[in-house]
Amino acid sequence: MKEWKLIDTERVYHSKYMSLFNDKVMLPTGQKITYTRAELKDFVTVLPIIGNKIVMIEIFRYPANRLSLEIPSGYVENGEEPRECARRELEEEAGYKVGKLRSLGWFNPWTRSIRKAHLFLAEDLTKGTQRPDETEQIEVKLLSTEEIRKKLETNKITHAPTIIALQKYLLMQLDYARR
């Protein structure tokens, strides 16, 4: 593997959510280019299961100006473990406390950043206290596996982390069904 060599870097944007850097790098060919790299907080996405239903939230997404059907997600705060974050976000957004929390791995949402999205499966839920942020208008919805399958097939779910978690869950279910 031939690595790129960092020559110089400049921070060109900074906010609470994101920093952007123009990295001047040398490619293995010797050519010099500028690559824009982003730094963003990691986040978690939690798939909560009650009986044979999946707990989803319908949340208003401002850039698209529409409601989006998702599972709970949120930024990992400084000093927080992803697992803690998953428990916190599930209670804040959907109003459930988690009994059993199982990691479903992680993925990289954007190649310009090393940001990680951690996936969890949450089971043995009990009622907690929903307390969404001021910016969150959330309605909780329980859906069956069959409803999820149809919504995925007809492109009614467009939130990437939700799609990854739900498809993973369906694959797990189908695999069990074959045994």
Place this chain on the structure above:
Amino acid sequence: MKEWKLIDTERVYHSKYMSLFNDKVMLPTGQKITYTRAELKDFVTVLPIIGNKIVMIEIFRYPANRLSLEIPSGYVENGEEPRECARRELEEEAGYKVGKLRSLGWFNPWTRSIRKAHLFLAEDLTKGTQRPDETEQIEVKLLSTEEIRKKLETNKITHAPTIIALQKYLLMQLDYARR
């Protein structure tokens, strides 16, 4: 659905790849906040199939400083249709011309932007000419469905668009297998 009301906007960052805006908005509660919104080019991700193998590429990703196992992806250029883009990227990155191209829908990679990622399934492939960008160090790899399944299960694939496309393909395969 209660929409947010845009009061004012300021562009705080701009490059060839991305613009960032601080939108001052009024929430349905009457409270005013600043929301950082991004504008980015749409992209396509193409899942190429040859016989019973999936064509993947191993590509160097600079921010993570490692090789990543992915399927071909790329920005939709101005004036280009997503389907054209899929054909172009597949030939540029993996060196194959597409016979049959089928849409697998789209998703939204990042909630701060309305950017769309369009997914395609490419079949009836013939050899074309690979011509990667100067920044792309690419090795083409053919994998079986079983190899893909294992790599997904063991978190060896972390590129979100690739995961979504491969999971979708596995679900399609399992569904067929059940009939």
